[in-house]
Amino acid sequence: CSICFSQGLGHWFALVDLLFVLKCVALFCFLGSGLSHVLTLVLQELSLLCKRDVNGVGMLYDLLRSRWLQALLKIYECLHHYLGKRPVPVTVQACVLNHELVELLREAPQSGEIKELRRLLRAPHLKALLSAHDTVAQKDFEPTLPPLPDNIPENEEAMRIVCLVKNKQPLGATIKRHEITGDITVARVIHGGLADRSGLLYAGDKLVEVNGVPVEGLEPEQVINILALSEGTIMFKLIPVSDRPVSNQTTLYVRAMADYWPLQDPAIPCADAGLPFKKGEILQIVDQNDAFWWQARKVSDLSACAGLIPSNHLLKRKQREFWWSQPFQPHLCLKSSICECEKLFGWWNREERSLLVPLSLTAGFRRSMRLCRRKSRTNQQSCYAQCSSSCYSTLAAPYEEVVRYQRHPGDRNRLIVLVGPAGVGVNELRRRLITSNPQQFQSAVPHTTRVQKSYEMNGREYHYVSKETFENMVYTHRMLEYGEYKGYLYGTSVDAVRTVLDGGKICVVDLEPQGIQVARTHELKPYIIFIKPSSISCMRQSRKNARIITDYYVNMKFKEEDLQEMEDSAKKMEAQFGQFFDQVIVNDDLQEASAQLLSAVHRAQDEPQWVPAIWICSDTQP
Numbered sequence: 116c117s118i119c120f121s122q123g124l125g126h127w128f129a130l131v132d133l134l135f136v137l138k139c140v141a142l143f144c145f146l147g148s149g150l151s152h153v154l155t156l157v158l159q160e161l162s163l164l165c166k167r168d169v170n171g172v173g174m175l176y177d178l179l180r181s182r183w184l185q186a187l188l189k190i191y192e193c194l195h196h197y198l199g200k201r202p203v204p205v206t207v208q209a210c211v212l213n214h215e216l217v218e219l220l221r222e223a224p225q226s227g228e229i230k231e232l233r234r235l236l237r238a239p240h241l242k243a244l245l246s247a248h249d250t251v252a253q254k255d256f257e258p259t260l261p262p263l264p265d266n267i268p269e270n271e272e273a274m275r276i277v278c279l280v281k282n283k284q285p286l287g288a289t290i291k292r293h294e295i296t297g298d299i300t301v302a303r304v305i306h307g308g309l310a311d312r313s314g315l316l317y318a319g320d321k322l323v324e325v326n327g328v329p330v331e332g333l334e335p336e337q338v339i340n341i342l343a344l345s346e347g348t349i350m351f352k353l354i355p356v357s358d359r360p361v362s363n364q365t366t367l368y369v370r371a372m373a374d375y376w377p378l379q380d381p382a383i384p385c386a387d388a389g390l391p392f393k394k395g396e397i398l399q400i401v402d403q404n405d406a407f408w409w410q411a412r413k414v415s416d417l418s419a420c421a422g423l424i425p426s427n428h429l430l431k432r433k434q435r436e437f438w439w440s441q442p443f444q445p446h447l448c449l450k451s452s453i454c455e456c457e458k459l460f461g462w463w464n465r466e467e468r469s470l471l472v473p474l475s476l477t478a479g480f481r482r483s484m485r486l487c488r489r490k491s492r493t494n495q496q497s498c499y500a501q502c503s504s505s506c507y508s509t510l511a512a513p514y515e516e517v518v519r520y521q522r523h524p525g526d527r528n529r530l531i532v533l534v535g536p537a538g539v540g541v542n543e544l545r546r547r548l549i550t551s552n553p554q555q556f557q558s559a560v561p562h563t564t565r566v567q568k569s570y571e572m573n574g575r576e577y578h579y580v581s582k583e584t585f586e587n588m589v590y591t592h593r594m595l596e597y598g599e600y601k602g603y604l605y606g607t608s609v610d611a612v613r614t615v616l617d618g619g620k621i622c623v624v625d626l627e628p629q630g631i632q633v634a635r636t637h638e639l640k641p642y643i644i645f646i647k648p649s650s651i652s653c654m655r656q657s658r659k660n661a662r663i664i665t666d667y668y669v670n671m672k673f674k675e676e677d678l679q680e681m682e683d684s685a686k687k688m689e690a691q692f693g694q695f696f697d698q699v700i701v702n703d704d705l706q707e708a709s710a711q712l713l714s715a716v717h718r719a720q721d722e723p724q725w726v727p728a729i730w731i732c733s734d735t736q737p
């Protein structure tokens with residue numbers, strides 16, 4: 116019936132003429148006594164109206180004749196009938212009775228039947244059943260709250276008594292002592308906690324008593340002890356805050372760009388209430404009332420009670436303080452990540468790859484030139500090794516606002532960016548992905564300033580451009596990454612990526628991690644996949660027959676130092692850039708990693724993902 120009223124009535128007014136509605140409502144006033152009978156009358160009325168073709172009556176007629184509604188009404192009638200003759204428990208203490216009986220049987224002569232009866236009555240499931248019976252019979256569903264104290268002060272208005280039943284959850288409120296007055300007040304109520312859900316405690320409420328113990332002169336720790344020792348119900352006597360904070364917060368989602376460990380933060384007002392998080396995790400911010408300490412929870416566990424996190428402003432300050440507290444270092448990372456690092460990594464090795472496979476038809480399939488790459492990484496090492504990850508993160512905002520985004524089927528595909536340490540298999544995986552379906556996946560054709568060779572075709576292996584054109588592209592920020600090798604410039608341009616995307620294909624590129632931030636634009640909406648090496652012991656097995664190609668040796672085996680270098684480099688990449696990774700694939704078994712890559716690429720295009728809000732909310736490219 117409630118379904119009928121809550122859902123049906125809205126339609127009713129819209130569909131049927133007013134006179135008819137009044138008639139039906141009058142009939143429904145008899146609810147509870149012969150509802151089926153009333154329904155029959157309504158149906159008769161409706162069938163007459165149907166003949167007169169009153170607007171919408173046919174629909175209502177069908178609704179009232181539907182089998183589920185009829186069944187619902189029958190159930191209602193049965194229940195109503197039962198209300199008048201509900202059974203009354205013979206005893207409300209079946210458990211006690213059972214216990215007494217078992218004792219009597221113990222003393223009785225031990226025949227087979229008596230033994231069996233005793234065994235049955237002592238069985239735990241029967242005892243549980245009787246206990247459930249007693250609970251229902253006594254209607255003991257609610258916890259019993261203690262009686263209100265007699266000595267309630269006269270200015271009752273100013274005092275509030277709050278009784279909360281303690282369960283396994285924390286209370287979800289913090290208290291503090293006012294420095295001057297010494298008053299103990301509720302400092303904050305944690306979103307989703309017991310106190311918050313009760314709606315009875317507010318930040319600023321002044322505690323007068325806890326479980327009958329006056330708190331005047333006590334330290335917050337002593338008050339916490341009283342709470343910890345009490346069982347069952349906790350009774351607070353408090354003076355309510357005069358102006359309660361009005362909650363007009365809008366929920367905000369952010370990606371954490373730094374790690375945070377509350378237990379290691381001496382500044383947090385209550386470490387137990389802190390929410391630890393790792394970079395890259397998505398947080399739901401539920402309270403920003405405090406300028407320094409926000410309340411948040413992880414989207415991976417939204418049912419949990421919120422925790423304290425430093426506000427944007429505070430976390431940034433902490434990062435800076437930490438950075439300055441470190442022993443002096445040249446802080447190469449700051450410098451290089453802005454400008455010079457772009458030059459340190461990248462393209463010269465790819466040029467060599469193209470020499471080795473000169474007639475490769477798909478641009479971007481260039482094989483490893485390990486020595487060149489290692490040469491570039493020697494510079495990179497100094498950047499990774501000399502600065503801690505906090506050094507890099509001082510540059511960035513500690514939280515990035517994100518929204519859920521799902522690509523519209525008609526929109527351009529998202530750019531797929533593969534990142535990983537040299538030798539991990541980025542090119543192998545990219546090559547396998549593209550050859551699995553060249554109609555769908557494609558690489559971006561790089562630009563170079565070197566001269567075109569006889570067997571090459573402009574726009575296939577490279578776009579051959581003059582140095583001036585290339586430099587102009589760099590200055591106008593049209594290069595995702597670029598580098599110099601043997602006096603020539605090489606780079607991947609945004610235009611080359613755009614060409615692939617405009618052709619309706621999915622563009623797959625591999626970038627050095629420094630290129631990620633350049634690629635992260637509203638236009639390209641890149642989905643970043645980190646290819647991670649498995650453990651060294653696993654790689655010893657999986658790379659046993661793998662060959663790498665260097666400047667001087669073709670088919671060179673992986674050496675122990677290569678594997679170690681790969682692992683170290685991967686760790687540093689994760690520490691510095693992990694917050695940008697949408698997906699991490701461990702490249703242990705090649706087949707499995709390829710399958711994971713394929714499904715990740717499809718997920719990126721077809722399923723909702725968290726992306727920077729600025730990509731969606733702003734029409735202008737950041």
Ligand SMILES: Nc1ncnc2c1ncn2[C@@H]1O[C@H](COP(=O)(O)OP(=O)(O)OP(=O)(O)O)[C@@H](O)[C@H]1O
Binds near residue numbers: 539
């Ligand atoms: N999971 C794997 N199991 C076995 N061999 C692998 C695996 N992944 C990659 N390889 C092999 O390792 C070698 C290096 O891979 P690849 O050239 O793709 O590395 P890369 O990450 O592109 O590094 P670089 O840029 O230095 O070439 C190749 O011979 C490749 O076939």
